[in-house]
Structure formats: structure tokens, C-alpha cells
Amino acid sequence: MDPVDLAGDGLLLRCWRPTDADAVLGACQDPEIARWTTVPVPYGRGDAEAFVTGAAGAWAAGTGTPFGVFDADGGELLGSTALHLEPARRGADLGYWTAPWARGRRVAERAGRLAARWGFDALGLRRLGWRAVVGNHASRLVALRLGMRMEGVTRAGLRPHGGEGDPVDGWLAGMLPGELRDAGPDDVRLARAARQARTYSGAQPTVDAGTLVLRALGPGDVPHLVRTSRDPETVANTGIPVPYQESDAEFFVRYAADCWRGGTGVVFAAAAPTGRFLGTFELRLDGYPARVGEVGYSVAPWARGRGVATTALRALCDWAYAALALDRVEWRAFVANPASRRVAEKAGFTVEGTERGHHLQRGVPVDTWYGARLSTD
Structure with a gap:
């Protein structure tokens, strides 16, 4: 599969390039990214270079669609989003992180919506899943705003930090074709979820x-x-x-x-x-x-x-x-x-x-x- 660019809602999603390594390295020093995602800890230049140069291989193998998320006008790195593909079942899991300097702007939600819509329309996905370490309330709020339905907890089912460390509990959610929520302000339910996410x-x-x-x-x-x-x-x-x-x-x-x-x-x-x-x-x-x-x-x-x-x-x-x-x-x-x-x-x-x-x-x-x-x- 050849990489594609996705544009909309003020964002550009494109395949990572070697020149993105410095920005990725800076973003992944953030303690929240280290706490909640699978990035290696500590995160060094070699990790950033391997991440951006390995993206093309994932596209070519059809195992994933690693997108860098950039501001459509200025080109600033805002985050990362990817569909981790399972072709045998025409499914994928959605993953994302937001650079610390871009938070509070719904970057993960906007990018996730672009990637999810493309996945359903262009790839014919039958299911899009999501998972996160229990306690990552910000990520769960993004999933809910996209239209994901919370499906349960996998006990000791996730391995953060590149598979190193003890297994931890994870939240699971998913959506089917036609369930992606359109962009818009929070309704009463989502506003309540946002309040609870901020508190917890x-x-x-x-x-x-x-x-x-x-x-x-x-x-x-x-x-x-x-x-x-x-x-x-x-x-x-x-x-x-x-x-x-x-x-x-x-x-x-x-x-x-x-x-x-x-x-x-x-x-x-x-x-x-x-x-x-x-x-x-x-x-x-x-x-x-x-x-x-x-x-x-x-x-x-x-x-x-x-x-x-x-x-x-x-x-x-x-x-x-x-x-x-x-x-x-x-x-x-x-x-x-x-x-x-x-x-x-x-x-x-x-x-x-x-x-x-x-x-x-x-x-x-x-x-x-x-x-x-x-x-x-």
C-alpha cells in the first residue's frame, strides 16, 4: 500500500519523513506520552529516527498507516495517529498521541476522525478498535468523541513502553461503519464525560x-x-x-x-x-x-x-x-x-x-x- 495524505479540519496527515525526527524526539520527551503510550523510555534520538524511517515499511507491508499530524498552514508537528491494520479481519486499531505544545485543541480527535473516515471509506474496514491503559482519561474522551463504544477492560492485557515492563489493565472500545461521530460541539453526555475526564x-x-x-x-x-x-x-x-x-x-x-x-x-x-x-x-x-x-x-x-x-x-x-x-x-x-x-x-x-x-x-x-x-x- 502506498502512503496517502489526508487533509481537513486544519490538519495535514502524511507519512513520516526522516526530517521529522527532531520534532518527534522533542515531543516524546513529554512525561504524559511516556506514561501512557508504548514509546521506549527513555526516548532517544535513535528511537525517533527508527520511528520515522520505519513508517514507509509499515505502509508497504500493509500492517499500518503511520501518519504524522501537522498544522495545515504552518507545517508544525502536532501529533501522531495511525491505523494498526489486521487485513485478515478487515479491522484496525486506532492509536494517537498529541505533542505537548498542541494540547487543548482537539488535535487527536480531529486527526482520528480523518483517519477513521478514510479507513472505513477507502480501506473498507469492518471495525475500528481502540485501547488505552486504564487511567488515560484524555485518550478515552477522544475515543468517545469519535463515536467509539466502550466495550470493557482487558485485565493485565496491555504492555506499555515497547513491550517492556509489567502488563497493565487496558480499556477497550470499538466502532463499526456508520458510527463515526461528525465533528461538532459536545452534547450533554460528552460534556459530562469531559468534566469527569478532567477530574480523574x-x-x-x-x-x-x-x-x-x-x-x-x-x-x-x-x-x-x-x-x-x-x-x-x-x-x-x-x-x-x-x-x-x-x-x-x-x-x-x-x-x-x-x-x-x-x-x-x-x-x-x-x-x-x-x-x-x-x-x-x-x-x-x-x-x-x-x-x-x-x-x-x-x-x-x-x-x-x-x-x-x-x-x-x-x-x-x-x-x-x-x-x-x-x-x-x-x-x-x-x-x-x-x-x-x-x-x-x-x-x-x-x-x-x-x-x-x-x-x-x-x-x-x-x-x-x-x-x-x-x-x-
């Missing part, structure tokens, strides 16, 4: 709630989690393992980090200004991009009766509306837990009913109350 691309924040803070859970919280989770009241009102072991707490700390990395929710530790652990407050998201979340919380026995749960729950909801653009936050509790209901009502939740046998508590169906607080409440 950064470090988990610390939320100041006045008399306490909500912060990321860490290994130092393990003893407090064990003590809280062995408390009889906690055992009675939750479905946590019994007896609760240190390994359970260590798993929960890892789970909390995974929630933030994957954008599936957030787990905060509530802490006093002195740093003392007061409890955990979790928000689980319903899908991607989510418009609904569900809270769960547990207060340490030494912190009960002081308004900790109400204050923390209000702060968590306010943060979720602002940072994640949620419309609705739901709450559930066993009907044998009136204290949780009082907390939810004080925090602005409206109890909406009872679900019979909704939850399994260690294998036994139990009734739950449910309710919600809306962003407009």
Missing part, C-alpha cells in the same frame, strides 16, 4: 469540609479500617467480611486507588484537622460517563455522635456535583439501620421507598431503604 486525570483531591477533610485513603489507614470494621455496629449494618482481617483492609486501600484511576468512583477517608481517621465515604458511579452515583459510608466508633457523617456526606455530594457533573446521588441502607437514614435526611436526601430483599448481607436477603439527593435540591 489529576490526583485525588482533598476536600475541606470545615470541621473535617475528605482525603485519599492510604496504607496508614489500614489499622483504623480494621478497628472500625470489627466494631459490632459496623458489622450489623454492612456486608463486610466477618471476621475482618488486615488483608481485607489492604485490599480496600488498593480498591480505592483503582476507583480513582479507572474513574469508577471515589473513596475518601474522613479525617479530623489533627489527621485522626474518622471513617470512609465512598461514591460508586453508574456507568461511563455517569450521571448517577451511589454513596456508602462507615464512621469509626470513636467519631460517632458528632455530626461527622452528615458533614462528610454533604461535602461528598457537593464535590460530586461540581467535579463530576452528576445529576443524582443515591443512598441505600438496611431498614434495621435508622441511624444511616437520619444522616441521609440531615444531609439533604429524600427517602423514596423500601426495596424488599434488595441486598444480600452475607448471603441473606435484607430489605433496604433507598433515597436520593439531586444536584438541584
